[in-house]
Amino acid sequence: MLIRPKAGILDPQGEAVMRALPALGFEGVSDVHVGRLVELTVDDAGQIEPMCEKLLANPLVEDYEIVLAGD
Amino acid sequence: MKFGVLRFPGTCDEVDALLAARRVGDAELLWHGERDLRGADAIVVPGGFSYGDYLRAGAIARFSPVMESVIAFAREGGLVLGICNGFQVLCEARLLPGALLPNANLRFTFRQVALEVAEGETAFTNACEDARLSIPAKHSWGRYYADEQTLATMRANAQVVLCYAPGENFNGSVQDIAGVRNERGNVFGLMPHPEHAVDELTGSADGLCIFASMRLAVEGAHLGTGAHV
Numbered sequence: 001m002l003i004r005p006k007a008g009i010l011d012p013q014g015e016a017v018m019r020a021l022p023a024l025g026f027e028g029v030s031d032v033h034v035g036r037l038v039e040l041t042v043d044d045a046g047q048i049e050p051m052c053e054k055l056l057a058n059p060l061v062e063d064y065e066i067v068l069a070g071d
Numbered sequence: 072m073k074f075g076v077l078r079f080p081g082t083c084d085e086v087d088a089l090l091a092a093r094r095v096g097d098a099e100l101l102w103h104g105e106r107d108l109r110g111a112d113a114i115v116v117p118g119g120f121s122y123g124d125y126l127r128a129g130a131i132a133r134f135s136p137v138m139e140s141v142i143a144f145a146r147e148g149g150l151v152l153g154i155c156n157g158f159q160v161l162c163e164a165r166l167l168p169g170a171l172l173p174n175a176n177l178r179f180t181f182r183q184v185a186l187e188v189a190e191g192e193t194a195f196t197n198a199c200e201d202a203r204l205s206i207p208a209k210h211s212w213g214r215y216y217a218d219e220q221t222l223a224t225m226r227a228n229a230q231v232v233l234c235y236a237p238g239e240n241f242n243g244s245v246q247d248i249a250g251v252r253n254e255r256g257n258v259f260g261l262m263p264h265p266e267h268a269v270d271e272l273t274g275s276a277d278g279l280c281i282f283a284s285m286r287l288a289v290e291g292a293h294l295g296t297g298a299h300v
Contacts, residue, residue, distance in 0.1 A: 005172075009216060010243065012177050055134070058127060058163070061170045061216060 075111030116157030158260030175243025
């Protein structure tokens with residue numbers, strides 16, 4: 001699961017990283033956001049969305065994306 | 072009048088909360104693994120780092136056995152106060168609207184803050200004589216956020232109880248919000264720590280009125296006046 005701050009909500013971590021990159025010589029960087037990655041093995045992939053809704057993400061302030069990696 | 076003060080692994084402000092509550096009534100600690108609230112008339116969810124703040128502050132604590140009882144207690148109209156991490160737990164439990172996000176300055180910040188009492192006729196502020204309180208705040212995840220529609224509903228229902236005074240909003244909270252209550256008015260959460268400001272010896276006793284208000288509300292309810300609960 002990739003969990004990100006919802007668009008439009010201030011993301012001070014992303015902004016701090018965006019300010020740091022040009023200082024290291026990386027130009028042309030914009031829209032930096034810092035989120036979380038949760039990896040897990042699960043028997044029933046149908047459980048992942050309710051897991052995100054109930055615990056892994058806070059849907060009021062975070063968006064999540066489910067990436068399945070075969071078996 | 073008895074307060075029940077929760078203690079999770081990682082809680083650190085439960086003793087100050089207990090001692091503050093004892094200045095206005097009886098109080099005892101309730102361990103996170105227990106479901107029995109031991110006849111408490113009001114619950115305090117104190118500050119700290121419950122379950123290590125893993126995942127998100129309050130995210131795991133909100134599913135603890137004691138919280139199941141607290142959620143049921145709140146739904147029956149019982150008074151629940153959440154301070155700092157306790158506020159985060161109550162938001163995660165959806166007993167309060169909105170969420171707490173990392174401070175805009177990305178730093179753990181500890182300072183005395185001036186607060187304005189936006190709603191003085193609540194179960195948590197009815198004994199506050201001054202419209203301005205000086206209380207310490209110390210946190211890194213204190214930026215209150217709710218979307219515009221939620222904020223409009225909260226304003227219409229007088230749910231914004233405490234605000235940072237002008238120039239005091241160090242964490243970047245939306246609309247300078249420092250403390251909110253639920254629509255029914257029996258659950259209240261704030262980021263600053265009233266339990267650390269109950270004696271002039273430590274610089275301010277302004278926090279005591281929050282606990283005194285709860286006592287007044289509980290005793291009013293027992294007398295059948297239903298005062299502000």
